[in-house]
Amino acid sequence: MDTFFNIQLLAAFLFFIGLLTVFLRRNIIIVLMGIELMLNAVNLSLVAFSRQHSLLSGQLGVFFVITIAAAESGVGLSILINFYRSFGSARTNSAQELKG
Amino acid sequence: MVNIVNIDTSFLSNSLCVVAALLAVVMLTARSAITSALSFLGVLLATGGIYGLLSEHFVATIQLVVYAGAIMVLFVFSIMLLNIDTQKNDIQLKSKTFILGTISALLSFGVVGFALKKYFKTNQTIAGQYTDEKIQALGGNTKALALELFSSHHVLFEVVSLALIISLVAAVVLAKRKFD
Numbered sequence: 001m002d003t004f005f006n007i008q009l010l011a012a013f014l015f016f017i018g019l020l021t022v023f024l025r026r027n028i029i030i031v032l033m034g035i036e037l038m039l040n041a042v043n044l045s046l047v048a049f050s051r052q053h054s055l056l057s058g059q060l061g062v063f064f065v066i067t068i069a070a071a072e073s074g075v076g077l078s079i080l081i082n083f084y085r086s087f088g089s090a091r092t093n094s095a096q097e098l099k100g
Numbered sequence: 101m102v103n104i105v106n107i108d109t110s111f112l113s114n115s116l117c118v119v120a121a122l123l124a125v126v127m128l129t130a131r132s133a134i135t136s137a138l139s140f141l142g143v144l145l146a147t148g149g150i151y152g153l154l155s156e157h158f159v160a161t162i163q164l165v166v167y168a169g170a171i172m173v174l175f176v177f178s179i180m181l182l183n184i185d186t187q188k189n190d191i192q193l194k195s196k197t198f199i200l201g202t203i204s205a206l207l208s209f210g211v212v213g214f215a216l217k218k219y220f221k222t223n224q225t226i227a228g229q230y231t232d233e234k235i236q237a238l239g240g241n242t243k244a245l246a247l248e249l250f251s252s253h254h255v256l257f258e259v260v261s262l263a264l265i266i267s268l269v270a271a272v273v274l275a276k277r278k279f280d
Contacts, residue, residue: 005220010150044151
C-alpha cells in the first residue's frame, strides 16, 4: 500500500507543479508544457488507483486522455505558431490588444 | 505487484517518484525553454517507468511512444522553429501572482496530501474483477485491455477517432492561414 500512497502523492505534486507553471511562466511553450504535465499527473493517479483496486477502467480512461492530449498539443502548437507570427514574440504579455 | 525478476520494485518505484518530482521542479524553474522541455521529457520517462513497475505494460508503451515520442518532438520542434531567446528567468518573484499562486498551490497540495493520507489509513481495498490471476488467464495486460476496450467502450473509441480527424483538420487550417 505504501508504494501506491507515494505514487498518489507524486501525482498530486506533479499536478500542482503544472498548475504553478501555468500561473507563473510567461513563455507560451512552457505554459503548454504545464498543461501537459497536469494531464500526465491525472493519468498517473488514474492508473495507480485502478491498479490498486484491480480494475481496468482507469487504464481505458488514460488511453482516451492520451489521445486527446496528443490532439490538443497539435492544435495548441499551431495556435502558438500563429501567435508568434502576429505578435512577433512568444510571451503571454504581448497578447494585450483587448485590454481596456 | 508481480515481482518477476528479483528486484525490489517498491524501492525502484520510490526512486522514480523522487526523480520525477525533482525534474518537475527543474521544469518549473529553468531559464531556457529547451531545459524545461528536456526535464519534462525526464518526468514523462520516469512516469512510464512507474507504469511499467505497476505491470501496466500497454499504458507504459503508449506513454513512451505517444507522450515521450510524438508530443515531445512537437514541443522541441516548435522551440527550434521559433528560436525563442529566453535567457532570463521570467518568473517575477515579487508579483502578486507569484505570492498568491504559490501559497494557494501549496495549501491545495497540503489538503490533497492530508486527504490521501486519511484515505490510505482507513482504506479497505475492495478487489475488483481484474485480479492478476484473471489478467494472466485472459492472456496478459494488453489483451485484457483490448477485450474491454472493443466490447464495452467501442462507441467511445469511434468518437475519439472522430475527434482526432477534427483536430487534424484544425491544425492544418490554423497553420496555413495568415491572420492580419
